[in-house]
Amino acid sequence: MVNLDAVEDTKNAILDEAMWIEIGKVLLEVVLIAVIAGIVVRVAKALIRRTFSVQIKGPLKYNGRRHQTLSKLLENVVAYVVYFIAIITILAAFDIDIRGLIAGAGVLGLAVGFGAQNLVRDVITGFFIIFEDQFSVGDYVRIGQAEGTVEEIGLRTTKVLAWTGEVFIFPNGNVTEVVNFSIHNSIAVVDVNISHDSDIAKVESLIQEFLGTLQDKYEQIIKPAELLGVQNLTTTEVVMRITAETLPMQHFAVARAMRRDLKEFLDQRGVEIPYPRMVMVQRSPGDSESPAIAKK
Incomplete structure (x- = not known):
């Protein structure tokens, strides 16, 4: 109903x-x-x-x-x-x-x-890392024991890719000390070894001539390269040091190229690069003392 x-x-x-x-x-x-x-x-x-x-x-x-x-x-x-x-x-x-x-x-x-205090700390730290531009994606940094290129920056974690392929993942709250290699220009350091028999003044003049051609050859070099002079003396060689200011993180490639070109430049001008030598002494039957058989 x-x-x-x-x-x-x-x-x-x-x-x-x-x-x-x-x-x-x-x-x-x-x-x-x-x-x-x-x-x-x-x-x-x-x-x-x-x-x-x-x-x-x-x-x-x-x-x-x-x-x-x-x-x-x-x-x-x-x-x-x-x-x-x-x-x-x-x-x-x-x-x-x-x-x-x-x-x-x-x-x-x-x-x-x-x-979730750690999570809140990671998020706040990540925000300040981005806001203060402490480092950015693509920068080469060292965080603790890890060194490599920043692959990703998040609000909670940061990923760093080492040149050997390892990926380090850090909670942002644990990032307390950072070395950023990509902010300022880098310095390429090249040590040149010459023998004690070489004329140091002549070698310095040749190196100065070589350095005058670098900026036209390498666009990564910011300022003219400098020859600092004799850096070290050893029993077998004289070490001369060259420095060149480059764009950030370009010093490795520039230093390798400079070593190769400088070696060819000095070889063409007869400057001898030191290498171990061995001197053989023949003993005559009448010698009473045993001479040195070999000398390096």
């Missing part, structure tokens, strides 16, 4: 004009909140990208990857904050008491913070 009172109540509720107007207002408010939140996020992201693009084009040359990472991080933070506020506002539009939700979220966040 159909309950006529229930049917009548349902009919009246459906035909209640005030209720539908109220529902329409709430839905319209929700749509407006969502649209406004989307517009705010888009405008904020555009402003962030615009700000970083202006810095890149300015007189200070910043690392592009660092700006991209930091820009993306700020965009995500803005989006999270705006959407969180939008969700809270929507819940308030449905007459839901948001004070209890906010209080519960605060207590939960505090509990998570105490339980």
